[in-house]
Amino acid sequence: MKQLIVALVMGALFGAGLTLSGLSSPDVVLGFLDVFGDFNPALLIVMAVAVAITFLTGGLILRRGKPLLAESFAVPTRKDIDAPLIVGAVLFGIGWGLAGYCPGPIVIGLGAGTGTAWIFLPGMLAGMVIHQLWQRRGT
Secondary structure, X not given: OHHHHHHHHHHHHHHHHHHHHOOOOHHHHHHHHOOOOOOOOHHHXXXXXXXXXXXXXXXXXXXXXXXXXXXXXXXXXXXOOOHHHHHHHHHHHHHHHHHOOOHHHHHXXXXXXXXXXXXXXXXXXXXXXXXXXXXXXXX
């Protein structure tokens, strides 16, 4: 129960951060991707701050041995780049570039009643289901 409450609080904090930074708006994201037009650097600034915080704190956190509320860290160990990763990244990028939404902002858009979020939610869910089916096929 404690993990669910912490996850809910962290999700709300993440959503608040996305909203305050303006990144819950597809227009801001699409403005970042429009490098030859009306470029908006807000996403670049947020990413730079996130990378800096991760760089400064990530090593310290992993030295703890285990998280506060779990038995172990879930850190990816694979370092290879395979075809499913490339295909997934390309599909994600195309969808992100067309809609201006990634999963976090879609959830915020749904909560805010943004009509376009409802349009792209089925595509995101379909992609997640296809990924799960693809992974089960391989095991």
